[in-house]
Amino acid sequence: MSDYSTVLPHIIVVTTGTAGDLFPFLRLALGLRERGHAVTFLAPAMHEALVHQAGLAFHAMPADPAVLNDPDLWHARRGFGVVWRAMQPGMDAMRAFMAALPPEEPCTMLVHPLVVAHADLCRAERPGIRIVAGFLAPSNLRTVHDLPMLGPFPVPRWMPLTLRRWMWRGVEASAVNPVALPDLNAARRLQGRAPASSYMDTMYGAPDLSVTLFPEWFGARQPDWPSTLVCGDFPLYDPHPGASMAPALVEFMRAGSAPLIVTHGTGNLQAAAFFASALEAAQKLGRRIVFLTPHRAQVPAALPASAFWQDYCPLAALLPGAAALVHHGGIGTTAEAMRAGTPQLIVPMAYDQFDNAARVTALHAGLTLKAGKASARALANALQQLLQSPEVHIGCSAVKARLAAGSDLDGVLESISKTVSKTGKI
Structure with missing residues (x-):
């Protein structure tokens, strides 16, 4: 464990989605706790048993399991809207939790990509919060360079970068901003803030640190990814490490x-x-x-x-x-x-x-x-x-x-600890 000269901040880990979204953040949360941080985990209520099993403090966010029955949940285009609408009650609960923390307590939010914009709302209400975003897969990060697929559509290697940028703008304008920005900008107006014009710009620009939860050989760092980004590894997590087959x-x-x-x-x-x-x-x-x-x-x-x-x-x-x-x-x-x-x-x-x-x-x-x-x-x-x-x-x-051959996950955890400490630098 590194020796920092200040008390390490409380880390609030927030994720949404299914077990596939939960497990990587559980692995990071346990690693940060080993480094001396107090850690509280916020996730949909259905994950309570898994988080408690890991020995972490848990705060449930409301989630309607009926969303799993929505025929559009796994639709390539309409799925984002289903997920976004389903997660809003949880995001309201997260903001209430953050607002109720002791005002003198230094804290950092380690969040799923879909939570970043709401974490930014929390920071506006509680200045001083640091935000770390964990990107689970290469496609979570917008790029015009290493772009084999844009949704279900293959992107030819010969396609000019200008055309790729135009495609990304079209995706955001037609499928992302109309879903996400009305809710976010309503909250920003109540905070006296100017409206955001791009959901994705907020997601990539708000974090103090971004980390990739996959290795560079699977998705290499791109020149248009966030500048404050650390490349990591797969944070594989097994909720029953000693379990054998039935x-x-x-x-x-x-x-x-x-x-x-x-x-x-x-x-x-x-x-x-x-x-x-x-x-x-x-x-x-x-x-x-x-x-x-x-x-x-x-x-x-x-x-x-x-x-x-x-x-x-x-x-x-x-x-x-x-x-x-x-x-x-x-x-x-x-x-x-x-x-x-x-x-x-x-x-x-x-x-x-x-x-x-x-x-x-x-x-x-x-x-x-x-x-x-x-x-x-x-x-x-x-x-x-x-x-x-x-x-x-x-x-x-x-x-x-x-x-x-080995994991770079320790480097990610060390970078998070340094970034969120009062004296740490990226």
């Missing part, structure tokens, strides 16, 4: 050839058709299959002897015995598969998933299949190509070796 799952894994592991995100209640197609694809290939989801109703009701359902199992325990992982492309699942050296077939639906899939494919650690084309036949063909590809075998070994 006996029935162990028996299934040992009973035959290495199975396919299929998951589609902990918060996805719209995966029934996908899981049915995956089962049919596995049967076409003569492959065994494990469905990993907490939502049993999403999995075909009658499973053959070659198929198994499990509500939860640590991927670190399960993937070494798997033939391949079929998933949505969330950054946490993607990183776990790379750490295990497991071939990935990614079927992205929304958010950062398209970009993550493109990067895995570019690293030859997996393949991508469009969600709209994920029929049983297409899944079977893609899986056969994946499993027979020598390039993917080599690529998986390469990314596994990179992750095994």
Whole structure:
């Protein structure tokens, strides 16, 4: 632990979303507590047990689980609006929590990218707060340089930078600002502040420090990223590090050839058709299959002897015995598969998933299949190509070796501690 000359500030960690958003910030919170900081964790109420299990002080933010049933939640364009509307009660609760803290207490907010603009509202009401933003995936950061995908659309390498800037402006003007700015600017007016003209400019300009929660070999620093940015690593976190596989799952894994592991995100209640197609694809290939989801109703009701359902199992325990992982492309699942050296077939639906899939494919650690084309036949063909590809075998070994070589997460934690301390410098 570093020796700072002042009392280390209270760090308020704030995240929103599903377990994939929660786990990286839990890992950072525990690391900061080890460095002597008092840490309080704010997250949707459904995550209370996981945060308490980690031994952290927790303050619940209201969240309506009905949002998981919204058909637009996983829509490539409309999903942002669903998430934004769902998180507003939680953001109001966060502002009330920050306002109630002792006024003399130095504090810093370590926040999810979607929370940055609301953290900026807190700072206007409580000057002196420092803001650290943790960006979970490369596509969380706007750039015109390393841009394989813009949402679901591939961006050709030959496309001029001016045209890429025009595309970004169009995305923000049509899909981001109309959703986010009315709420933010209403709050800014009550604070006597001028309205913001760009949500994304606020998200990237407000933090005192930005950190990437992925390594540079996965998403290299770009010249148009925030200047006060530290590049980090995947903060992989397992809520049950000592957990072993359930006996029935162990028996299934040992009973035959290495199975396919299929998951589609902990918060996805719209995966029934996908899981049915995956089962049919596995049967076409003569492959065994494990469905990993907490939502049993999403999995075909009658499973053959070659198929198994499990509500939860640590991927670190399960993937070494798997033939391949079929998933949505969330950054946490993607990183776990790379750490295990497991071939990935990614079927992205929304958010950062398209970009993550493109990067895995570019690293030859997996393949991508469009969600709209994920029929049983297409899944079977893609899986056969994946499993027979020598390039993917080599690529998986390469990314596994990179992750095994060591983590830069300590550097990120040290940078946060220095930045938020009264005497620290970036």
